Each structure stands twice: as C-alpha cells, then as structure tokens.
Amino acid sequence: MTVRVERNTAQAIREGAAQLFFERGYDATTLRQVASAAGLKVGSLYNHIDSKEHLLLQIMGGIIDDLLERVGGAVAAAEGGDSVDLLQAALAEHITFHAERAQETFIGNAELRSLPQDSRDVVIRKRADYELFLEKLVTAAGKDGLADVIDAKIHVYSFVAQATHIAGWFKPGGRFTLEEIVRIYTRLALRELKVADADERVGKAKRDAA
Amino acid sequence: MTVRVERNTAQAIREGAAQLFFERGYDATTLRQVASAAGLKVGSLYNHIDSKEHLLLQIMGGIIDDLLERVGGAVAAAEGGDSVDLLQAALAEHITFHAERAQETFIGNAELRSLPQDSRDVVIRKRADYELFLEKLVTAAGKDGLADVIDAKIHVYSFVAQATHIAGWFKPGGRFTLEEIVRIYTRLALRELKVADADERVGKAKRDAA
DNA sequence: GTCTATATTGCGATAGAC
C-alpha cells in the first residue's frame, strides 16, 4: 500500500479558492488568480471544475452539513447530562468549528448572495434546520428551569452572530488560543441565559459521580 | 423661501445604490442597475459620481462617523449616571443605530474588502477608535465593581457581532419592534457582564431622585 | 442636466495543439 504524498489538484484548487474568496470576496476573485494559486493556467482549471459558481458551491456545500454533524455529535456524546449540559456541549462545538474552519464558514455566511437561487435556497434551509436544532436545546433548558430564556430564537441569533464574527478574525497564534476562545464565548453564551459560568458549573454526570 | 420638493439626484443615486449593494453586493451590482434605480441611463450617472468606487466610499464614509457621534452623544446625555448607566446608554444607541440604518451599516461591514487600500485603512482606523471607546466603558464598569469583565475587547467584539448581525436581518414590521430589539439585546449585553437586567436595574439618576 | 453611441478592459469559458 503506497502513501499518496502528491496533493490532489482539485483539492488544491478548492483550498486556494477558499482563501482567495475569504480575502477578496467571490466576485472580486478571478479564475486566473485561482489558477495561479494552484500553480496552473486558467485553461487547465476546467479539467477539475465545472464553473466558477460550481466551485463556490463545492466550497460552501459541505460546510453546514459538517457543522450539523459535528455539533449533533457533540450533543449525542453529552447524553445523560441535563439540558444545560447538552446546550453547553453544542455551544463549545459550535464555536470550535467556526474557529477551526474560519475561512470556509466565513465564506458560507458572506457569499450566500453569490449563489444562484436554487443552491441558495438549499443552503438557507440547512441553516434554518441548524438554528432550529440549537433553538430546541435553548427551549429545553428553559423549560427545565435551568436557563432564563428571553426569546429562544434571539438567543440562537446571538450564538450565530458571535461565531460568525469569530470566523472573521480568529487566527491560530493570536492573543487567545482556540481553547480560550471556546471557553470565553461559551461563558458569554451561558451568561446570556443566566446559567452559572461554565467553569463554575458542575455537569450532571459529575454530580452523579460525586 | 421655497420648499425643495424635488429630490436631489445625487442622493437618489446613493440611496438606490445602497439598497442594491445591500441586496446583491458591491461587485455584483452594475452601474446600469444603479442608474435604472435612479431613473437614469448609465451615462448620466457620471454627472453625479466620480466612479463606482467613490460611490461606495460616499456610502460607507459617513456611517462610522455618524455612529460614533450618535453613541458618543448618548453617553454624554447619560452624564451623572454611574459607569453602567453610561455603558447601557451606549449599548442602546449602538443597537438602535445598527437597526435603524441596517443597510448602510451592513454594507459598511461587508464591503470593506471592496475599498481600495487607502480608503479601507481610514475606515478600519475609525472602527478601531469606536471599539476602543466602547472598551473603555466596559473597563470602567469593571473597575467600579459593577460589571464582571472577562475580557474587555471580547465583550466589545460581542456587542459588535450582535449589532452587525441585527443589521443583516432587521426590518421594521417584523416579529419585534425596534424598541423591543433594543431592550432584548441590551439585556443580553448586560447579562454577559453579569449586570442585573436593564429592566430590573435602577439607574443612578433615579436612585438619587428616590 | 439628459441621452445614444462607443472605447477599452478584463472576465468566464472554450478550442485545439502537445
């Protein structure tokens, strides 16, 4: 079994394009720049992509599915905890994901307008699904009397706003590590719900063990 | 003295352009669309603007100055209150401004990349000034023992993220009135600082009067 | 001020040789 050291050209194109779209925006990025970033001439691009729009769709496509999968997985892994444990697990993964894949999530939010109607609708629907998923966690914590919910949708908007903003500026090696960012913003989110700070709070699993 | 009923053409162009830039983005908007929105043909635009870039600069130009002026004014009007009163006044105006002038503030945040370097630097510096202004209010409230500050810069990032997000979706006639939005998001912001909810809190002026 | 042309540039995408 041979190890594949050579980089897949199509992936190199997507990665280069993602960075360019992040820095300059989709419309302001030319395929000549994308080709250049991948060490190609523009004509050669079309051996790997169908069109510029399709390239954007490829980049934006998986990001929300990945997000839902990752956050859903984190919540599943927190099974057995109370409703705030679940929400906290979701928030931590939500923030982690947005920071780790900052460029893609930023593009996913900023370039919705650049997608043709059909593709855009698909993405919008997925985002609505994701927000509804978070909303249910918030509502549950409120119903359980563990969180002081002002308006579940607005709380979710707040989480989304924070994470989207982070995706715009976070870079490894900055003033805060990824772990610090996650801890700080999770605390902020829980404070908005008048839940005791994450660091102070003892989850149900730990309580049961004590 | 005659009342000028006729609309200024240059202003009509800026307003139409702002709406188009908000809806479709700067790069995706053509000057033919801008001209059409103002009831003109594309050639006539150049009697009122220098270039497309300059038009964007005009639209983005005043918005941060206006923001700093409005929020600064609100803080000045709250003089005599304690440090949380001042912060609360700033937050309420901060949110109000972003909701009232949603399209312009959204453009101001989203289209920074579309500005040439020089203009961009000017805008970035003004934003830094504004954020520093808010940061000082947060720090002061912390020093006074009235707020539990995790990190002043992050708290300001949070305020900016929330307001920017609001500017992306708020429209009059929606689920919440402007006043409700302001009240909710001010409460969220103060909760992040572990300050008693705005509605519960009695400002220093009222306390003195009692 | 308005308009109809048009100059010029650079884009996405394609053709065809290697």
Next chain:
DNA sequence: GTCTATCGCAATATAGAC
C-alpha cells in the same frame, strides 16, 4: 493532464449630440 490563443460578452467609463 498541461498549455496558448481566443471567443463572446458585459463591465466601467468616456465622447459628443441635444
């Protein structure tokens, strides 16, 4: 797969008549 050359088009911006 790579490349060079080019097509067709639409963009910003300009010229000049009214």
